[in-house]
Amino acid sequence: MGGNSLLERTLDSRLAPIYRKVVAGQRLTFDDGVTLMTHPSLFAVGQLANLARRMRVGDRVYFNNNAHINYSNVCAIHCKFCAFGQSRRSSKAYTLTIEQIVAKAREAVAKGATELHMVGGLHPDLPWEWYPEMLRAVKAACPGAHLKCFTAIELIHFTRISGLTLEQVLLTLKEAGLGSIPGGGAEIFAPRVREAICKPKETAEEWLHVHDTAHRLGLRSNATMLYGTVETPEERVDHLVRLREQQDRSGGFQAFIPLRFHPENTNLGHLPGPTGYDDLRVIAVGRLMLDNFPHIKSYWIASSPAIAQVSLHFGANDIDGTVREEKIYHMAGARTAQYTELQQLLRMIWEAGRIPAERNTVYEVIREYPAEPDPDLVAAGAIRGYTVE
Ligand code: V47
Numbered sequence: 001m002g003g004n005s006l007l008e009r010t011l012d013s014r015l016a017p018i019y020r021k022v023v024a025g026q027r028l029t030f031d032d033g034v035t036l037m038t039h040p041s042l043f044a045v046g047q048l049a050n051l052a053r054r055m056r057v058g059d060r061v062y063f064n065n066n067a068h069i070n071y072s073n074v075c076a077i078h079c080k081f082c083a084f085g086q087s088r089r090s091s092k093a094y095t096l097t098i099e100q101i102v103a104k105a106r107e108a109v110a111k112g113a114t115e116l117h118m119v120g121g122l123h124p125d126l127p128w129e130w131y132p133e134m135l136r137a138v139k140a141a142c143p144g145a146h147l148k149c150f151t152a153i154e155l156i157h158f159t160r161i162s163g164l165t166l167e168q169v170l171l172t173l174k175e176a177g178l179g180s181i182p183g184g185g186a187e188i189f190a191p192r193v194r195e196a197i198c199k200p201k202e203t204a205e206e207w208l209h210v211h212d213t214a215h216r217l218g219l220r221s222n223a224t225m226l227y228g229t230v231e232t233p234e235e236r237v238d239h240l241v242r243l244r245e246q247q248d249r250s251g252g253f254q255a256f257i258p259l260r261f262h263p264e265n266t267n268l269g270h271l272p273g274p275t276g277y278d279d280l281r282v283i284a285v286g287r288l289m290l291d292n293f294p295h296i297k298s299y300w301i302a303s304s305p306a307i308a309q310v311s312l313h314f315g316a317n318d319i320d321g322t323v324r325e326e327k328i329y330h331m332a333g334a335r336t337a338q339y340t341e342l343q344q345l346l347r348m349i350w351e352a353g354r355i356p357a358e359r360n361t362v363y364e365v366i367r368e369y370p371a372e373p374d375p376d377l378v379a380a381g382a383i384r385g386y387t388v389e
Pocket of ligand 1: 259260
Protein backbone atom coordinates (compact mmCIF):
# COMPACT_ATOMS: atom_id res chain seq x y z
CA MET A 1 0.00 0.00 0.00
CA GLY A 2 1.51 3.30 -1.04
CA GLY A 3 1.42 6.82 0.25
CA ASN A 4 -0.88 9.69 -0.41
CA SER A 5 0.65 12.51 -2.42
CA LEU A 6 -2.21 14.91 -1.63
CA LEU A 7 -1.50 14.40 2.07
CA GLU A 8 2.24 14.91 1.44
CA ARG A 9 1.60 18.30 -0.20
CA THR A 10 -0.31 19.53 2.85
CA LEU A 11 2.55 18.72 5.25
CA ASP A 12 5.13 21.24 6.41
CA SER A 13 8.90 20.75 6.36
CA ARG A 14 8.88 19.09 9.79
CA LEU A 15 6.25 16.47 8.98
CA ALA A 16 7.10 15.75 5.33
CA PRO A 17 10.27 13.72 6.16
CA ILE A 18 8.29 11.75 8.75
CA TYR A 19 5.60 11.05 6.15
CA ARG A 20 8.26 9.68 3.80
CA LYS A 21 9.59 7.36 6.52
CA VAL A 22 6.07 6.10 7.29
CA VAL A 23 5.43 5.33 3.62
CA ALA A 24 8.82 3.57 3.33
CA GLY A 25 8.14 1.56 6.50
CA GLN A 26 11.17 3.10 8.23
CA ARG A 27 11.48 3.46 11.96
CA LEU A 28 10.91 6.92 13.45
CA THR A 29 13.51 8.40 15.79
CA PHE A 30 13.10 9.89 19.27
CA ASP A 31 13.32 13.37 17.68
CA ASP A 32 10.59 12.47 15.18
CA GLY A 33 8.47 11.42 18.15
CA VAL A 34 8.99 14.78 19.87
CA THR A 35 8.10 16.58 16.63
CA LEU A 36 4.88 14.57 16.43
CA MET A 37 4.07 15.06 20.11
CA THR A 38 4.46 18.87 19.85
CA HIS A 39 3.49 19.75 16.28
CA PRO A 40 0.74 22.42 16.21
CA SER A 41 -1.37 20.52 13.70
CA LEU A 42 -2.87 17.60 15.56
CA PHE A 43 -4.91 16.91 12.47
CA ALA A 44 -1.81 16.42 10.30
CA VAL A 45 -0.26 14.11 12.93
CA GLY A 46 -3.53 12.19 12.99
CA GLN A 47 -3.50 11.79 9.22
CA LEU A 48 0.00 10.31 9.38
CA ALA A 49 -1.11 7.92 12.11
CA ASN A 50 -4.20 6.96 10.14
CA LEU A 51 -1.99 6.21 7.14
CA ALA A 52 0.36 4.08 9.27
CA ARG A 53 -2.63 2.25 10.74
CA ARG A 54 -4.09 1.55 7.30
CA MET A 55 -0.74 0.33 5.94
CA ARG A 56 0.01 -1.88 8.94
CA VAL A 57 -3.33 -3.35 10.03
CA GLY A 58 -6.03 -2.36 7.54
CA ASP A 59 -9.60 -1.29 8.22
CA ARG A 60 -10.75 -3.87 10.74
CA VAL A 61 -11.53 -2.58 14.24
CA TYR A 62 -11.41 -5.12 17.04
CA PHE A 63 -13.44 -5.13 20.19
CA ASN A 64 -14.01 -7.75 22.82
CA ASN A 65 -16.73 -8.84 25.18
CA ASN A 66 -14.93 -8.60 28.49
CA ALA A 67 -15.44 -7.95 32.17
CA HIS A 68 -13.19 -6.22 34.68
CA ILE A 69 -13.16 -7.73 38.15
CA ASN A 70 -11.19 -5.73 40.72
CA TYR A 71 -10.79 -8.36 43.42
CA SER A 72 -9.64 -5.87 46.09
CA ASN A 73 -8.68 -2.20 46.35
CA VAL A 74 -6.60 -2.63 49.51
CA CYS A 75 -3.10 -1.48 48.63
CA ALA A 76 0.09 -1.30 50.64
CA ILE A 77 1.44 1.62 48.62
CA HIS A 78 -0.08 5.01 47.90
CA CYS A 79 0.48 6.40 44.44
CA LYS A 80 -0.48 10.05 44.17
CA PHE A 81 -2.38 9.57 40.90
CA CYS A 82 -4.58 6.75 42.21
CA ALA A 83 -8.02 7.02 43.85
CA PHE A 84 -8.63 3.27 43.80
CA GLY A 85 -6.06 1.97 46.30
CA GLN A 86 -7.08 2.19 49.97
CA SER A 87 -5.39 1.35 53.24
CA ARG A 88 -6.94 -1.66 54.95
CA ARG A 89 -8.72 0.53 57.55
CA SER A 90 -10.34 2.86 55.01
CA SER A 91 -14.15 2.84 54.91
CA LYS A 92 -13.87 2.44 51.13
CA ALA A 93 -11.64 -0.67 51.33
CA TYR A 94 -13.04 -3.97 50.09
CA THR A 95 -11.79 -7.45 49.29
CA LEU A 96 -14.02 -9.88 47.44
CA THR A 97 -14.15 -13.49 48.52
CA ILE A 98 -13.25 -16.14 45.97
CA GLU A 99 -16.96 -17.10 45.89
CA GLN A 100 -17.92 -13.49 45.05
CA ILE A 101 -15.29 -13.35 42.31
CA VAL A 102 -16.52 -16.64 40.83
CA ALA A 103 -20.12 -15.35 40.90
CA LYS A 104 -19.10 -12.19 39.01
CA ALA A 105 -17.12 -14.26 36.52
CA ARG A 106 -20.03 -16.63 35.90
CA GLU A 107 -22.44 -13.75 35.39
CA ALA A 108 -20.15 -12.07 32.86
CA VAL A 109 -19.45 -15.27 30.94
CA ALA A 110 -23.19 -16.03 30.83
CA LYS A 111 -23.57 -12.69 29.05
CA GLY A 112 -20.94 -13.55 26.48
CA ALA A 113 -17.70 -12.31 28.06
CA THR A 114 -14.67 -14.17 26.71
CA GLU A 115 -12.09 -12.32 28.81
CA LEU A 116 -11.89 -11.62 32.53
CA HIS A 117 -9.51 -8.76 33.35
CA MET A 118 -8.72 -9.14 37.05
CA VAL A 119 -6.42 -6.76 38.93
CA GLY A 120 -6.27 -5.33 42.44
CA GLY A 121 -4.02 -3.41 44.81
CA LEU A 122 -0.94 -4.77 46.57
CA HIS A 123 -2.84 -6.48 49.35
CA PRO A 124 -0.83 -6.46 52.60
CA ASP A 125 -2.59 -9.51 54.11
CA LEU A 126 -3.76 -11.93 51.42
CA PRO A 127 -1.33 -14.86 51.31
CA TRP A 128 0.34 -15.84 48.05
CA GLU A 129 -1.60 -19.11 47.90
CA TRP A 130 -4.87 -17.13 47.60
CA TYR A 131 -4.02 -15.95 44.07
CA PRO A 132 -3.50 -19.29 42.28
CA GLU A 133 -6.44 -20.66 44.27
CA MET A 134 -8.62 -17.80 43.03
CA LEU A 135 -7.56 -18.39 39.41
CA ARG A 136 -8.22 -22.12 39.72
CA ALA A 137 -11.71 -21.48 41.11
CA VAL A 138 -12.58 -19.03 38.31
CA LYS A 139 -11.15 -21.34 35.66
CA ALA A 140 -13.11 -24.30 37.03
CA ALA A 141 -16.33 -22.25 36.92
CA CYS A 142 -15.60 -20.66 33.52
CA PRO A 143 -13.24 -22.97 31.63
CA GLY A 144 -13.62 -21.14 28.32
CA ALA A 145 -12.79 -17.68 29.67
CA HIS A 146 -9.36 -16.12 29.13
CA LEU A 147 -7.92 -14.84 32.42
CA LYS A 148 -5.94 -11.64 31.87
CA CYS A 149 -4.77 -10.86 35.36
CA PHE A 150 -2.29 -9.02 37.60
CA THR A 151 -0.17 -6.05 36.61
CA ALA A 152 3.62 -6.29 36.64
CA ILE A 153 3.53 -4.48 40.00
CA GLU A 154 1.22 -7.10 41.55
CA LEU A 155 3.43 -9.87 40.13
CA ILE A 156 6.51 -8.37 41.81
CA HIS A 157 4.50 -8.12 45.05
CA PHE A 158 3.77 -11.86 44.74
CA THR A 159 7.49 -12.65 44.55
CA ARG A 160 7.96 -10.78 47.85
CA ILE A 161 5.11 -12.49 49.72
CA SER A 162 5.93 -15.95 48.35
CA GLY A 163 9.72 -15.94 48.36
CA LEU A 164 9.51 -17.42 44.85
CA THR A 165 11.30 -16.15 41.77
CA LEU A 166 9.34 -14.23 39.16
CA GLU A 167 9.51 -17.27 36.84
CA GLN A 168 8.10 -19.50 39.57
CA VAL A 169 5.28 -17.04 40.31
CA LEU A 170 4.36 -16.76 36.63
CA LEU A 171 4.55 -20.50 35.99
CA THR A 172 2.40 -21.26 39.04
CA LEU A 173 -0.21 -18.72 37.95
CA LYS A 174 -0.07 -19.97 34.37
CA GLU A 175 -0.65 -23.49 35.57
CA ALA A 176 -3.63 -22.20 37.60
CA GLY A 177 -5.22 -20.62 34.52
CA LEU A 178 -3.49 -17.29 33.85
CA GLY A 179 -3.75 -16.55 30.12
CA SER A 180 -2.01 -13.19 29.74
CA ILE A 181 -0.95 -10.05 31.58
CA PRO A 182 -2.61 -6.64 31.37
CA GLY A 183 -0.60 -3.49 30.76
CA GLY A 184 -1.19 -1.59 34.00
CA GLY A 185 1.43 -0.16 36.33
CA ALA A 186 3.67 1.26 33.60
CA GLU A 187 2.58 4.87 34.24
CA ILE A 188 5.43 6.95 32.73
CA PHE A 189 8.86 5.34 32.75
CA ALA A 190 10.89 8.53 33.36
CA PRO A 191 12.24 8.51 36.96
CA ARG A 192 11.40 12.22 37.40
CA VAL A 193 7.70 11.53 36.79
CA ARG A 194 7.64 8.32 38.83
CA GLU A 195 9.16 10.25 41.74
CA ALA A 196 6.39 12.86 41.44
CA ILE A 197 3.33 10.64 40.93
CA CYS A 198 4.08 7.11 42.20
CA LYS A 199 7.22 7.24 44.29
CA PRO A 200 6.91 3.85 46.00
CA LYS A 201 6.27 2.01 42.77
CA GLU A 202 8.81 -0.19 41.00
CA THR A 203 11.06 1.31 38.33
CA ALA A 204 10.65 1.18 34.57
CA GLU A 205 13.37 -1.48 34.42
CA GLU A 206 11.47 -3.69 36.86
CA TRP A 207 8.17 -3.27 34.96
CA LEU A 208 9.90 -4.11 31.68
CA HIS A 209 11.68 -7.09 33.24
CA VAL A 210 8.34 -8.63 34.29
CA HIS A 211 6.97 -8.33 30.76
CA ASP A 212 10.23 -9.63 29.32
CA THR A 213 10.03 -12.69 31.59
CA ALA A 214 6.34 -13.26 30.83
CA HIS A 215 6.99 -13.10 27.09
CA ARG A 216 9.83 -15.60 27.40
CA LEU A 217 7.48 -17.96 29.26
CA GLY A 218 4.97 -17.75 26.40
CA LEU A 219 2.55 -15.30 28.01
CA ARG A 220 1.43 -12.31 25.97
CA SER A 221 0.85 -8.94 27.55
CA ASN A 222 -0.20 -5.35 26.96
CA ALA A 223 1.50 -2.04 27.64
CA THR A 224 -0.04 1.17 28.94
CA MET A 225 1.02 4.78 29.42
CA LEU A 226 -0.66 7.05 31.95
CA TYR A 227 -0.68 10.53 30.40
CA GLY A 228 -1.78 13.96 31.57
CA THR A 229 -0.09 14.25 34.96
CA VAL A 230 3.26 16.10 34.98
CA GLU A 231 5.09 14.47 32.09
CA THR A 232 6.72 16.41 29.26
CA PRO A 233 6.34 15.53 25.55
CA GLU A 234 9.91 14.16 25.67
CA GLU A 235 9.03 11.88 28.60
CA ARG A 236 6.03 10.50 26.70
CA VAL A 237 8.23 9.75 23.70
CA ASP A 238 10.90 8.19 25.92
CA HIS A 239 8.18 5.85 27.28
CA LEU A 240 7.18 4.83 23.76
CA VAL A 241 10.79 4.26 22.66
CA ARG A 242 11.44 2.05 25.70
CA LEU A 243 8.34 -0.02 24.93
CA ARG A 244 9.44 -0.36 21.32
CA GLU A 245 12.92 -1.53 22.40
CA GLN A 246 11.37 -4.09 24.75
CA GLN A 247 9.11 -5.35 21.98
CA ASP A 248 12.19 -5.78 19.75
CA ARG A 249 13.74 -7.92 22.50
CA SER A 250 10.82 -10.10 23.56
CA GLY A 251 7.97 -9.56 21.08
CA GLY A 252 5.02 -10.48 23.31
CA PHE A 253 3.15 -7.17 23.53
CA GLN A 254 -0.17 -7.25 21.77
CA ALA A 255 -1.59 -3.79 22.35
CA PHE A 256 -0.58 -0.34 23.52
CA ILE A 257 -3.25 1.41 25.58
CA PRO A 258 -2.79 5.07 26.51
CA LEU A 259 -4.59 5.79 29.81
CA ARG A 260 -6.09 9.25 30.36
CA PHE A 261 -5.32 10.58 33.85
CA HIS A 262 -8.39 11.31 36.03
CA PRO A 263 -7.47 13.69 38.88
CA GLU A 264 -10.58 13.55 41.10
CA ASN A 265 -10.13 12.04 44.58
CA THR A 266 -6.39 11.66 44.05
CA ASN A 267 -3.44 13.46 45.63
CA LEU A 268 -2.92 15.13 42.26
CA GLY A 269 -6.41 16.63 42.32
CA HIS A 270 -4.99 20.10 41.71
CA LEU A 271 -3.88 19.12 38.20
CA PRO A 272 -6.23 19.95 35.34
CA GLY A 273 -5.89 16.56 33.63
CA PRO A 274 -5.41 16.00 29.93
CA THR A 275 -7.40 17.57 27.10
CA GLY A 276 -9.09 16.00 24.08
CA TYR A 277 -6.02 17.00 22.07
CA ASP A 278 -3.83 14.96 24.42
CA ASP A 279 -6.16 11.96 24.06
CA LEU A 280 -5.90 11.92 20.29
CA ARG A 281 -2.21 12.90 20.24
CA VAL A 282 -1.03 9.96 22.35
CA ILE A 283 -3.04 7.50 20.27
CA ALA A 284 -1.58 8.95 17.06
CA VAL A 285 2.03 9.15 18.23
CA GLY A 286 1.69 5.70 19.79
CA ARG A 287 0.69 4.27 16.42
CA LEU A 288 3.52 6.07 14.62
CA MET A 289 6.33 5.28 17.08
CA LEU A 290 5.29 1.73 18.01
CA ASP A 291 5.89 0.19 14.59
CA ASN A 292 6.27 -3.25 16.19
CA PHE A 293 2.97 -3.19 18.14
CA PRO A 294 0.13 -4.57 16.08
CA HIS A 295 -2.71 -3.02 18.07
CA ILE A 296 -3.37 0.44 19.46
CA LYS A 297 -6.33 0.22 21.80
CA SER A 298 -8.68 3.01 22.83
CA TYR A 299 -10.00 2.53 26.34
CA TRP A 300 -13.34 4.35 26.16
CA ILE A 301 -13.88 4.07 29.93
CA ALA A 302 -10.95 6.46 30.40
CA SER A 303 -11.21 8.69 27.34
CA SER A 304 -15.01 8.58 26.63
CA PRO A 305 -16.85 6.77 23.83
CA ALA A 306 -16.75 9.93 21.70
CA ILE A 307 -12.95 10.21 21.82
CA ALA A 308 -12.56 6.45 21.39
CA GLN A 309 -14.64 6.63 18.24
CA VAL A 310 -12.71 9.59 16.78
CA SER A 311 -9.42 7.90 17.72
CA LEU A 312 -10.22 5.28 15.08
CA HIS A 313 -9.09 7.96 12.61
CA PHE A 314 -5.98 8.77 14.66
CA GLY A 315 -4.32 5.35 14.61
CA ALA A 316 -6.44 3.14 16.87
CA ASN A 317 -7.68 -0.25 15.62
CA ASP A 318 -9.14 -1.67 18.83
CA ILE A 319 -11.77 -0.53 21.33
CA ASP A 320 -11.88 -1.93 24.85
CA GLY A 321 -14.58 -3.45 25.29
CA THR A 322 -17.94 -4.12 26.98
CA VAL A 323 -16.17 -3.89 30.40
CA ARG A 324 -19.29 -4.16 32.70
CA GLU A 325 -18.06 -2.95 36.07
CA GLU A 326 -15.15 -0.55 36.50
CA LYS A 327 -13.68 0.86 39.66
CA ILE A 328 -10.22 2.37 39.01
CA TYR A 329 -11.50 5.23 36.84
CA HIS A 330 -14.86 5.70 38.50
CA MET A 331 -13.28 6.15 41.93
CA ALA A 332 -11.19 8.90 40.25
CA GLY A 333 -14.22 10.74 38.95
CA ALA A 334 -14.78 9.19 35.51
CA ARG A 335 -18.28 10.07 34.26
CA THR A 336 -18.36 7.39 31.58
CA ALA A 337 -20.75 4.45 31.87
CA GLN A 338 -19.40 1.18 33.24
CA TYR A 339 -20.81 -0.96 30.50
CA THR A 340 -21.47 -0.54 26.81
CA GLU A 341 -23.84 -2.59 24.72
CA LEU A 342 -22.30 -4.57 21.91
CA GLN A 343 -24.64 -2.75 19.55
CA GLN A 344 -23.27 0.58 20.71
CA LEU A 345 -19.68 -0.53 19.97
CA LEU A 346 -20.77 -1.71 16.53
CA ARG A 347 -22.43 1.61 15.84
CA MET A 348 -19.30 3.53 16.86
CA ILE A 349 -17.16 1.44 14.50
CA TRP A 350 -19.52 1.42 11.52
CA GLU A 351 -20.18 5.13 11.79
CA ALA A 352 -16.39 5.68 11.62
CA GLY A 353 -16.43 3.80 8.30
CA ARG A 354 -14.57 0.77 9.64
CA ILE A 355 -15.23 -2.95 9.85
CA PRO A 356 -16.03 -4.43 13.28
CA ALA A 357 -14.65 -7.77 14.42
CA GLU A 358 -15.20 -9.32 17.81
CA ARG A 359 -11.93 -10.82 19.03
CA ASN A 360 -10.75 -12.95 21.89
CA THR A 361 -7.85 -11.83 24.08
CA VAL A 362 -5.19 -13.11 21.68
CA TYR A 363 -6.80 -11.37 18.71
CA GLU A 364 -8.40 -14.40 17.11
CA VAL A 365 -11.59 -13.27 15.41
CA ILE A 366 -14.68 -14.73 17.06
CA ARG A 367 -17.19 -12.98 14.86
CA GLU A 368 -16.76 -10.98 11.68
CA TYR A 369 -19.26 -8.26 10.84
CA PRO A 370 -20.02 -6.78 7.43
CA ALA A 371 -18.49 -3.46 6.39
CA GLU A 372 -21.90 -1.79 6.60
CA PRO A 373 -24.55 -2.11 9.30
CA ASP A 374 -26.62 -5.24 8.80
CA PRO A 375 -29.97 -4.08 7.27
CA ASP A 376 -31.91 -6.75 9.18
CA LEU A 377 -30.52 -5.54 12.51
CA VAL A 378 -31.21 -1.94 11.53
CA ALA A 379 -34.78 -2.83 10.52
CA ALA A 380 -35.26 -4.63 13.82
CA GLY A 381 -34.18 -1.42 15.61
CA ALA A 382 -31.20 -3.28 17.11
CA ILE A 383 -28.58 -0.75 15.99
CA ARG A 384 -29.31 2.49 17.73
CA GLY A 385 -28.77 5.60 15.67
CA TYR A 386 -29.50 3.92 12.34
CA THR A 387 -32.80 4.08 10.53
CA VAL A 388 -33.98 2.13 7.53
CA GLU A 389 -34.01 4.07 4.26
O1 V47 B 1 -2.05 0.88 36.28
C1 V47 B 1 -4.97 4.35 38.08
C2 V47 B 1 -4.20 3.64 35.77
C3 V47 B 1 -4.18 1.43 35.34
C4 V47 B 1 -5.77 6.29 37.63
O2 V47 B 1 -4.08 -4.25 29.52
C5 V47 B 1 -5.34 5.68 36.46
O3 V47 B 1 -5.87 -4.40 28.31
C6 V47 B 1 -6.02 7.47 35.28
O4 V47 B 1 -3.95 -0.92 33.18
N1 V47 B 1 -6.45 8.14 36.38
C7 V47 B 1 -5.08 0.19 35.37
N2 V47 B 1 -5.46 6.27 35.30
C8 V47 B 1 -5.89 0.05 34.09
C9 V47 B 1 -5.12 -0.70 33.04
C10 V47 B 1 -5.81 -1.20 31.82
C11 V47 B 1 -7.02 -0.69 31.42
C12 V47 B 1 -7.63 -1.22 30.29
C13 V47 B 1 -7.05 -2.23 29.57
C14 V47 B 1 -5.83 -2.73 29.98
C15 V47 B 1 -5.21 -3.86 29.23
C16 V47 B 1 -5.18 -2.22 31.10
O5 V47 B 1 -4.99 2.55 35.45
C17 V47 B 1 -3.18 1.62 36.42
C18 V47 B 1 -2.89 3.10 36.26
O6 V47 B 1 -1.94 3.30 35.26
N3 V47 B 1 -4.84 4.51 36.77
N4 V47 B 1 -5.56 5.45 38.63
C19 V47 B 1 -6.33 7.59 37.57
N5 V47 B 1 -6.72 8.27 38.65
